[in-house]
Amino acid sequence: MMTTVKQEKQRINQLLSRDAKTDENIDEIYNEAVDRLRSVVNQAFDKYAVDGVLVPANLHKKVTRSDMLLLKRQYEKLPDELELPEIERRDNYLAVSQTSQRGLITATLGMVLILATHKVVSVIKKNNQTAVNDEVHYIQQNNDLSKTQRKRIRTKAKQIKSPNYESKDSSDLSVPWLDRIWLDHDKMRNRIDSTINDQLKQGMRAEDIADKLFPENAEGMRQDNIPKAIRDASVSAKRLARTEAATREDELTEQVFKSKKVRYYDWVTEPGACKKCLAIEAAGPYKFGDPDSPRPPVDSHPNCRCRRVPTEETE
Ligand SMILES: [Zn+2]
Structure with missing residues (x-):
């Protein structure tokens, strides 16, 4: 007894609904980060704006103990046990915070992003474990x-x-998911920082924070903004979560095929599969163990939820 196409199709649906829950968890973390970032920017504005406008010249002064309270509030939220990529960034932000009040704002926003990324990493790690246990x-x-x-x-x-x-992975260029998520963190931090710089150069007013830095309709805005930068990191994290889970599940499928001496298998597509996967499905069956035979998701694409099913009698 081995699984049928029908069973694998059902299995794909189960996995997609599990993915949807993971997506929700990741979105929730990043939405919370947007709220925290907004509150940091508002606090900085209230402290440093002169006559209702904040410009770069207001932020050149040396950092005092009272300035440091802004950072301290976010720093204290970081967990005690941090991993190396988190420690590196935390220490880097601490150094940046001492350069000027502008540096302090960058560092404080950075601390918010470390916490969010830390939480997303935990979600993906847990998702990877669940994927293996379920499979x-x-x-x-x-x-x-x-x-x-x-x-x-x-x-x-x-x-x-x-x-x-x-x-x-078949390609040597692939970056492990954990490295990628921290690279995404750095990218997000840089984008947010440059969005703020652009606004400071024009003079930042309270309404600019609401209308330009954190617009309600973030995607529709032509200019870059903070929710947009966070959303891109969220899309990337969700893709990583799904791809890592699928990779682990297919590793177990590979082990079953090996144990059961499967000779041929078919590609089972997910609902609404892309052209590439439909073509892979149509070109089956594939010889098991042949390096040219495709495996999801490494040989199809990130986010792929297609699976493999044995097609012939086992030996
Ligand atoms: Zn696919």
């Missing part, structure tokens, strides 16, 4: 497995669950 369960429910085969699956699952696990 092992699914495999055991839907395949006749001997004791040895079960043991092999469990061993494989343990390996994939290790925090150091990195998928064997």
